[in-house]
Amino acid sequence: MDFRFSQFEIFTATGVLFVCLGFVCVFSEASDIQDALGAEVVEAVAKQNLFWVSVEAQGQNIVLTGAAPDYQAKKQAGVIAIGVGGVSSVANQIAIIGEAGTCQKDFDDYLNDERVSFKTGKAALSESSYPLLGLLASVARNCNARIEIAGHTDSRGDAAINLKLSQRRADAVRKYLVQSGVNLDWIKAIGYGETQPVADNRTEAGRKANRRIELRVLGTTT
Numbered sequence: 001m002d003f004r005f006s007q008f009e010i011f012t013a014t015g016v017l018f019v020c021l022g023f024v025c026v027f028s029e030a031s032d033i034q035d036a037l038g039a040e041v042v043e044a045v046a047k048q049n050l051f052w053v054s055v056e057a058q059g060q061n062i063v064l065t066g067a068a069p070d071y072q073a074k075k076q077a078g079v080i081a082i083g084v085g086g087v088s089s090v091a092n093q094i095a096i097i098g099e100a101g102t103c104q105k106d107f108d109d110y111l112n113d114e115r116v117s118f119k120t121g122k123a124a125l126s127e128s129s130y131p132l133l134g135l136l137a138s139v140a141r142n143c144n145a146r147i148e149i150a151g152h153t154d155s156r157g158d159a160a161i162n163l164k165l166s167q168r169r170a171d172a173v174r175k176y177l178v179q180s181g182v183n184l185d186w187i188k189a190i191g192y193g194e195t196q197p198v199a200d201n202r203t204e205a206g207r208k209a210n211r212r213i214e215l216r217v218l219g220t221t222t
Helices: 007-045 071-082 098-113 127-141 159-179 204-210
Strands: 052-058 061-068 089-096 145-152 187-191 212-220
Touching: 007 052, 007 061, 007 071, 052 212, 061 071, 061 098, 061 212, 071 089, 098 127, 098 145, 098 212, 127 159, 145 159, 159 187, 159 212
Parallel strands: 061 089, 145 187
Antiparallel strands: 052 061, 145 212
């Protein structure tokens, strides 16, 4: 079998390789810029009077989701987001939840002090998280509200694997809360993977902040 190649074939193959590497580099750089833009918007909007907010960057287009106490807070969040350098458009999907925000504040207070943790790379809850989950379950049982458990990861590793891991972790928290007496119909679990960073994934501190579980009040059950 003859494995000799002509100069034309060698030059062609080399050219294709460089083109492919170029696409990889451009895609990686674009992903980093998009991640940084999303984190910058989160930091800016987080200063507003919101119960919670998540930002998804789609290139230079921003999608805002979350919960606000009133229309003015929602509107101001959109104004601030569009004012961030590099943002070309904002889809403001923040919900107004009014009185249900009392429960959101309780969730936030607990989760600001502690984090729901898991065994490394797995969806199994760490035993150290049980006391925190008990407190969260107590709040959820007494809230007449629909609640979303949102699972998030940092951007390291494969995005599809991260998405599945975040879903399994959110499911694990939901299972624990339901077993603790939270109404099954009031609570859902969604894994967002690495799509909603709250900090810069290029730093260890940022990656740690992005690996998180959030409890989000979506509105009352009536």
